[in-house]
Amino acid sequence: xxxxxxxxxxxxxxxxxxxxxxxxxxxxxxxxxxxxxxxxxxxxxxxxxxxxxxxxxxxxxxxxxxxxxxxxxxxxxxxxxxxxxxxxxxxxxxxxxxxxxxxxxxxxxxxxxxxxxxxxxxxxxxxxxxxxxxxxxxxxxxxxxxxxxxxxxxxxxxxxxxxxxxxxxxxxxxxxxxxxxxxxxxxxxxxxxxxxxxxxxxxxxxxxxxxxxxxxxxxxxxxxxxxxxxxxxxxxxxxxxxxxxxxxxxxxxxxxxxxxxxxxxxxxxxxxxxxxxxxxxxxxxxxxxxxxxxxxxxxxxxxxxxxxxx
Amino acid sequence: xxxxxxxxxxxxxxxxxxxxxxxxxxxxxxxxxxxxxxxxxxxxxxxxxxxxxxxxxxxxxxxxxxxxxxxxxxxxxxxxxxxxxxxxxxxxxxxxxxxxxxxxxxxxxxxxxxxxxxxxxxxxxxxxxxxxxxxxxxxxxxxxxxxxxxxxxxxxxxxxxxxxxxxxxxxxxxxxxxxxxxxxxxxxxxxxxxxxxxxxxxxxxxxxxxxxxxxxxxxxxxxxxxxxxxxxxxxxxxxxxxxxxxxxxxxxxxxxxxxxxxxxxxxxxxxxxxxxxxxxxxxxxxxxxxxxxxxxxxxxxxxxxxxxxxxxxxxxxxxxxxxxxxxxxxxxxxxxxxxxxxxxxxxxxxxxxxxxxxxxxxxxxxxxxxxxxxxxxxxxxxxxxxxxxxxxxxxxxxxxxxxxxxxxxxxxx
Numbered sequence: 001x002x003x004x005x006x007x008x009x010x011x012x013x014x015x016x017x018x019x020x021x022x023x024x025x026x027x028x029x030x031x032x033x034x035x036x037x038x039x040x041x042x043x044x045x046x047x048x049x050x051x052x053x054x055x056x057x058x059x060x061x062x063x064x065x066x067x068x069x070x071x072x073x074x075x076x077x078x079x080x081x082x083x084x085x086x087x088x089x090x091x092x093x094x095x096x097x098x099x100x101x102x103x104x105x106x107x108x109x110x111x112x113x114x115x116x117x118x119x120x121x122x123x124x125x126x127x128x129x130x131x132x133x134x135x136x137x138x139x140x141x142x143x144x145x146x147x148x149x150x151x152x153x154x155x156x157x158x159x160x161x162x163x164x165x166x167x168x169x170x171x172x173x174x175x176x177x178x179x180x181x182x183x184x185x186x187x188x189x190x191x192x193x194x195x196x197x198x199x200x201x202x203x204x205x206x207x208x209x210x211x212x213x214x215x216x217x218x219x220x221x222x223x224x225x226x227x228x229x230x231x232x233x234x235x236x237x238x239x240x241x242x243x244x245x246x247x248x249x250x251x252x253x254x255x256x257x258x259x260x261x262x263x264x265x266x267x268x269x270x271x272x273x274x275x276x277x278x279x280x281x282x283x284x285x286x287x288x289x290x291x292x293x294x295x296x297x298x299x300x301x302x303x304x305x306x307x308x309x310x
Numbered sequence: 311x312x313x314x315x316x317x318x319x320x321x322x323x324x325x326x327x328x329x330x331x332x333x334x335x336x337x338x339x340x341x342x343x344x345x346x347x348x349x350x351x352x353x354x355x356x357x358x359x360x361x362x363x364x365x366x367x368x369x370x371x372x373x374x375x376x377x378x379x380x381x382x383x384x385x386x387x388x389x390x391x392x393x394x395x396x397x398x399x400x401x402x403x404x405x406x407x408x409x410x411x412x413x414x415x416x417x418x419x420x421x422x423x424x425x426x427x428x429x430x431x432x433x434x435x436x437x438x439x440x441x442x443x444x445x446x447x448x449x450x451x452x453x454x455x456x457x458x459x460x461x462x463x464x465x466x467x468x469x470x471x472x473x474x475x476x477x478x479x480x481x482x483x484x485x486x487x488x489x490x491x492x493x494x495x496x497x498x499x500x501x502x503x504x505x506x507x508x509x510x511x512x513x514x515x516x517x518x519x520x521x522x523x524x525x526x527x528x529x530x531x532x533x534x535x536x537x538x539x540x541x542x543x544x545x546x547x548x549x550x551x552x553x554x555x556x557x558x559x560x561x562x563x564x565x566x567x568x569x570x571x572x573x574x575x576x577x578x579x580x581x582x583x584x585x586x587x588x589x590x591x592x593x594x595x596x597x598x599x600x601x602x603x604x605x606x607x608x609x610x611x612x613x614x615x616x617x618x619x620x621x622x623x624x625x626x627x628x629x630x631x632x633x634x635x636x637x638x639x640x641x642x643x644x645x646x647x648x649x650x651x652x653x654x655x656x657x658x659x660x661x662x663x664x665x666x667x668x669x670x671x672x673x674x675x676x677x678x679x680x681x682x683x684x685x686x687x688x689x690x691x692x693x694x695x696x697x698x699x700x701x702x703x704x705x706x707x708x709x710x711x712x713x714x715x716x717x718x719x720x721x722x723x
Contacts, residue, residue, distance in 0.1 A: 044512045048377070058520040060527055068510045069517040070380065072373055073399055079370030082363065083335065083377025084510060090332045090361055090383050101511045121373075124366030 006199040013039040019064030023056040027228025030137030030218030033192030040202040043067040045104040050077035052110030053144045075117040077107045078125035081132045111138040111152035115173050126182040126211040134213045139220035147223035156288045157275045180249040185210035188248035191217045193235025197258050217244045225274025237269040242296045266293045316488040318481035321449040322414045323348035325456025327358050328496045331386035334362040335374040340426050341478035342390040342416040368397035375411050376404025382509035385411035391418035391432045405440025407519050410463035411471050418478040419667040427668025428478040430632040434640050440535050442472040442542050443609045445579040449486040452476050461549045464503050467541040481581040499556050539610045564615040569601035574683050576602045578629040582665050589676030613648045623657045625687030627679040631665040638695045639663050658686045664698030
């Protein structure tokens, strides 16, 4: 990334473009990450939203956005983006709107929409080559309704609908690969706790056209059950334990942008969150803990074998 | 003015073409598909300057339609039946956006059982959504109504999406001679869409469709939408006046057919009403004072038009090609409610459900319905609702059931 404008922390914008005083929870990792994204997107954008926590950003008659906003429904934000993008293109083609009035079309949804209900609309938008940026804040559950498990919930996590001794029995869906299988222009994982990596990826995504996707892991104090002040630290641990690999897909290649060479044990990440408490107390559940560690190890082993590390 | 043999679907495509729709989000479904295929071919041949995008579902299609209209282009779309219901969440949603566009629905019965043939339960399901709806009986009317629908939808007093409805098969695939208006005349009737400041532009950011906290805002915006819909009757009549002036064809919110001095009337919507017209002619010839009322505009509900037209009428046969399961015919229920406010002598209503899943309605059945309405008027008492269904039909179903049972027995052996 030699051509990046973001070489060190002081290169990042010093003030946020997104207004304050929103309805997001204290310590929301999703808002932290999205602030960094919106700073670089700028106000010449229209954010097309699906039902989720961030629907509450824009509540009549207030909005923290300097640019435009359209709320759609849970399943069809990418289709809303299609309608807006096509309409803007038509207006420019027919010379009914000067190009300086054009907007970047951005979809903003949670994991509930991105991994589940909206996946069909997302797949359709990518296959049609829609020129848009999709930002998913992934807090690994239906957070806005009280954290029930979703297709993004990790194995073993306790949620409002997986309170048994083993927590959620399914596995987190690999949405990065599902997107990449469509051969879009760009896919990247990001996290607010790594703002330089995030800024570089937004910068890169902005320079490209076509379908682009940022999956933002969003540490969620109420949903994951931790103190809001630990949000950044838990985000960093997600990266340092290798649970949340920071990577990007571009031109058919996957590159890991921040490899944790001395990976911490996943326990260091899990034990900080109440949603995994049952794996440690009253009795340590080595079976599940080892399984989670083994999956992470296998992932990084695969990375080592498959691709040169940058 | 050119005349051409067109199907109902073909007439719908011509309506979109002459309205100069910029954007056509689409999804195929029988019996609607011919509309989008026709438009796609014109676009590919360079005859029409529009963009057609096939979405992956009707839910997405209606989202894209609303989003494009909210950005300020003229949008046309079309669907039917299961597709309309698949998109139902967005039908309500985009009406609330006050996104004006025209959606053609080619009516088809709803599952279950699955069928391809027409009735009106699909369109009735959108009744309370905020979409206005206009029902057509002929191919010419389909074309003309689409042009009128844009004018009504985009009127600043209304600003709501409109569904133009035609019956599957009976109208969608029936060829009739259609006068295709000249482009210059259509342009005179229908100026380009002016979205005002409700649109997305870099220089003027807006938030559309934001959430509200609290019932005060919610109630306010919902009722505003209702008031806007109610304005559409007057706007329709204005549009109809302008249309008649330019094209020489006039349409009323409620078509009155041979209602002069009528003592009895049929009330029904859609293409089957042409069968009622034939029955009216024959009954009139036999000395009956009978006519037909065919609501074209059903949302907003043309209550005033109906009550005025029913003054002096003693008995009415309301024919519903739908069933509100657990209640009965929707048109009947709504008309009965409207009559509650009628001064003077009210007509007695006889409720009939028929034409379900494309079932034909015979002339004899129309005569019988007229007789039932007459007897009801004489008795001053409404008869119980009836399904139009014959013994022959029941025997046929019994025969199929016998085959199904025989098959089961075979398997058990």
